[in-house]
Amino acid sequence: MSTFLAEIQGWLAFLDRLPVLQQLLPVGLLLLGLLRLRRLPRRGRWSRLLDLPLVVQLLLGQVLIALVLLALHQRVGLVLLLGQFSLARLLLRLAERPLLARWLPPDSLQLLSTRLLRPLFLLAVMLAGIDALGSLQDLAGLPLGVWFGGAIRLGDLFSVLVVLYLLLVGLHLPAAGVSLLVQRGLGISEGSRRALDQILQYVIFSLGVIWAMGRLGFNQTGVLAIAGGLSVGLGFGIKEVFSNIVSGLWLLIEGSVRPGEVLMHEGEACEVRRLGPRATTLWRGGDNAEVVVPNQSFFTTATTTYTRSDRMRRCSLELKVAQSWNPEQVVALLEDLAADHPAVLTAPAPKALLVEFGSERYGYKLSFSIADPLTAGSVTADLRLAICRRFGDLGMDPPA
Amino acid sequence: MLALAALLQGCLGPRQTLHVVIVPTSRLEWLQRDGKDRIPWKPLLQEYQRLHPGLQLQVSVVDEAHLEETLRRDRSRGLGPDLLVLRAPVANALLQQGLVERLNDQRAWHRSQPLLEPALADRVTTAAGVSGLPAYNILTLACFNRQVVLRPPASLDDLMGLAASGRPIGVAVDPIGIWWSAGALGAQNAMVPILTGNPRVATASASPTADRAALLAWLTWLRQLALQSRVDIASGPRELVEGLESGRLSWIPCYSSSLGHLERSMGKRLGVAPLPGGPAGPPTPFGTVMVMALGSDSSPPQRRLALQLAELSLDPLVQREITLESLMVLPANRFVSVPVASSGRLAALEQAQRQFDERSKLLTASFSADRLRRTQPLVEDLLWKVMLGVVTPQQGTEALLRLSPPS
Structure with missing residues (x-):
């Protein structure tokens, strides 16, 4: 570490040299000036220049400084190097905004920019800077x-x-x-x-x-x-952490819990969004919440999944209807109502059953299948509404 | 950035820094990368830091092939080194291009010049001025495995005999690997103008006819050598050195700067001797003088420090330490005696230096590396073709003569 610091300190000796100061000082002053100017209120015809992105202003200023230094027969290599950094930053900005934004959703673009493109840019600038000031090869050999x-x-x-x-x-x-x-x-x-x-x-x-x-x-x-x-x-x-990691790997290999699957968690159907090394992220449609469940819990407890072999889910709703109504008509009515719903599958067909004899009402159970297990709640609610409406139209008592 | 610089300066204390660039001899850069701290002039750096305890020496290595490009780029930024350690011909070429400062304007040169042999001073003197201050000499020698080769070959016939007796020997077509044999067969007078571009010095004994005959004799011998089954034609010094280290080869021509590396890997198995002579006399070992040249971007205090370091390199005590500690270079200061009686290796170096001074008269004059850089690949390609039988020695002779500069 001390050698590395000494190496960095050695670069400071370049500041003793007039040609280096002649290049660095104007660029430093330019940057400070731009930062100051950008805070001022916009007035006059030149205010449009201040609306440009900082990197564009910096690049224009660096070109201007290089031209002045060239006219004075001074060295410009450092200014050009800094100009290359500004140009690279500008290209990165252009790549991020107009280009990649067309093809990538905002969150993916954000991830790509912050985790890959910008770190790579910083890395390239850092390596180019070190190579300019010293020897990258020698520094690598420390x-x-x-x-x-x-x-x-x-x-x-x-x-x-x-x-x-x-x-x-x-x-x-x-x-x-x-x-x-x-x-x-x-x-x-x-x-x-x-x-x-x-x-x-x-x-x-x-x-x-x-x-x-x-x-x-x-x-x-x-x-x-x-x-x-x-x-x-x-x-x-850290056995819990390790246990979760091993459980996650095993779940992946076994395929019992995989991203995209729908399973029951605490009585609600949830979709597996991500199977991470430590925990699984579930999406609960009811309240649009993400639930983070340690992998170990899937490994040690029984899990109900609707998507193991196919994504079909068999749902049911129970209701009680006054015994004055003919059970055969009620069964047919319930099956018709279910079949009319667009989300209910035709095969296997909806099935209504008389399941209970009561003193005043008979109990019925309507079973039906849907393609998307996550819509079970909304389809069931739709059917309940349709049953109430049809019973009302026919003058029947509302179901209980 | 300036604030950060000031902060660092404040934290680390006010220290001066001297940026030194070492330029390893072409094709031997792997030796320098191997251990920057083991370079022959380590005693010089230690002594200099003892005299300037607050000074930090920042040493970096730049390959000769990329030197010009690196210096041009650094110069455009004002970030060039304060001092360069490099071969004299390379320094001469850089001076002509304005990439190093001439030394003859400096008092240090006038103080140091009397310490140098006039021939050595001539090697760094060009039309544009003095390119650098000579520090030490590196020469070509013979390196061998003592366990296999009990007595090093003293003549080219002995060398052939060694290969015929089943001991594998290695040569290469580069300046270190084979050019020494040109002198032993009388071809050095024809070869030196080809390599350096300096016009041929006409003497009674040297004429175009004699040159042709000598070149033919040399190339014929090279072809005969290559026909031996135990002779390995390597791609360069690195392959030769690695062959000797691994035991695959038992005798190779080697640059004295590789002796430290070889000694670390071979220990007492390493033997060192002068190269074998031939019917036309002793060999013409390739030699180079390493010089210290001034960078062109230094501030006045940095320039002063760089000159002090360059001047210190000729200090008799430092020169003696450089010679004795490394046992692979010879001092540039003519007043420093080399203890040849106590070291066979130094004796071999001294003999090689004598052969170089006496036999390679034209090569000891000042010349630019540019010409050598252009002609070297052509000559190497030609030697390669002759040794492999692609062209006959006669065709090779004519092709070499075509590379000669006009008289």
Whole structure:
């Protein structure tokens, strides 16, 4: 670390040089001036310039400074380098707003920008800056010590961290692409596709970690010793976390809980949105809430799912009708009403049954099937409403 | 940014920094990357830091192939190095392009010049001025495995005999790998103008006919050498060194700057000797002088410090330490005696230096690396083709003569 700091301190010596100051000072003053001007109220014909994005103003100013320095036969390399950074930032901005915004939904664009594009931009600027001030190759060769039997150099560690980060944030699109291809090729279900997507991400990231350890020259015996120590720690301290991770992996492999599936959670049908390493995110349609459930709970308790083999759900509603009405007519009426609803499947057909004899009313049960399990509540409510309306039209007592 | 700079400066304390760029000899850059701290002039840096404890030396390595481009880019930004350590011909080329400062305007040069052999001073003197201050010499030697080669070959016939007896030897078509044999077969007078571009010096013993005959003799011998089954034609010095380290080769020509690396890997198995001579006399080892050249962007205090460091490199004590600690270079200061009696390696270096001074007269003059950079690949390609039998020695001779500059 001290060597690294000394290296950075060495770059400051460049500030002793007149040509360096002649380039940096105007750019620094330009930036400060622009920041100050942008706070002032807009007046006059030049105010339009102040409405331009800061990066555009900076780029124009840097070009102007470079032209003035060239006219004075001074050096401009640093100004041009800073201008390249501004240009790259402008291109990134253009790529984000008009281009990618056309094809990507806002939340995906936000994720892509904040997790991949902007970090990559910052990384490129940082590396270009270091390369300009010193030697990137020499800095990469700085020794950091011996870890797990491997002599670690700054460059190795940095490249490994960058690759792992890129794998972590950049794997979604390729994994989704591969799983889509597999779905089209083999005809697997949507749930299986999502499971494959997740498993691919885990597998590739795990391979990345193994590659990283090899690249850093970690001694396998040392890593195993640490893993052994960790397993003791896992047994006592973080066993719940570990248990959730293992449960999540197992659920994915088994396919019992997969993204896109609909299952019952605390009496309500929920859709699995994401199966994370520690917890599963469920979406509850009733109140548009996201429920985060530890993976372990699916692993240790029974789960009712409507989408294991198909997405059809058989629903039912029970009602009591005055015994004065002919049960056969009531049964036919209920089946007709269910069949008329657009969300109710024709096969298996709706079925009404007389299930109870009461002193004043008979009990009936109407069963019907729907394609989307999450709409069970709304379809049932629609049918109840239709029954009330039809009973009213026929002059019958409202059902109980 | 300036505020951050000031903050860092405040936290880390006010220290001066000198930016030094080492330019390893072409094709030997892997040696320098191997261990920047083991370079021969480590004693110089230590002594300099002892004299200037508050000074930070920031040393970086730039390959010769990318040097010009790097310097041009850094110069346009005002971020060029304060001092460069590089081969004299490269320094000469950079001076002609205005990428380093001439030294003859500096008092340090006038103080140091008497310490140098006039021939050495000539090697850094160009029409544009003095390109750098010579620090030490590097030469081509023979490196061998003592366990396999009990007595190093003293002549080209011995070398052939060594290969015939089943000991694998390695050569390469680059300046380090084979050009030394040109002198042993009398072809050096024809080769030097081809390489350096300096006009041929006409003497009674040297004529175009003699050049043709000598070149033919050399190329014929190279072809005969390549026909030996135990002779390995390597792609360059790195392959030769790795071959010797691994035991695949038992004898190779080597640059003295690779001795430290070889010693670390081979230990006492490493033997060092002068290169073998031939019917026309001793060999013509390739040698280069490493010089310290001034960067063109330094502030006045940085320039002063750079000159102090360059001047210190010729200090007799520092020169002796550089020589004795590395055992792979020879001092540039002519008043520093080399203890040849106590070190066989230094004796071999001294002999190679003598052969270089006496036999490579034209190469010891000042020349620009630009010409060598242009002709070297052509010559290497031609030697390669002759050794592999793609062209005959006669055809090779004519092709080489076509590369000669007009007299």
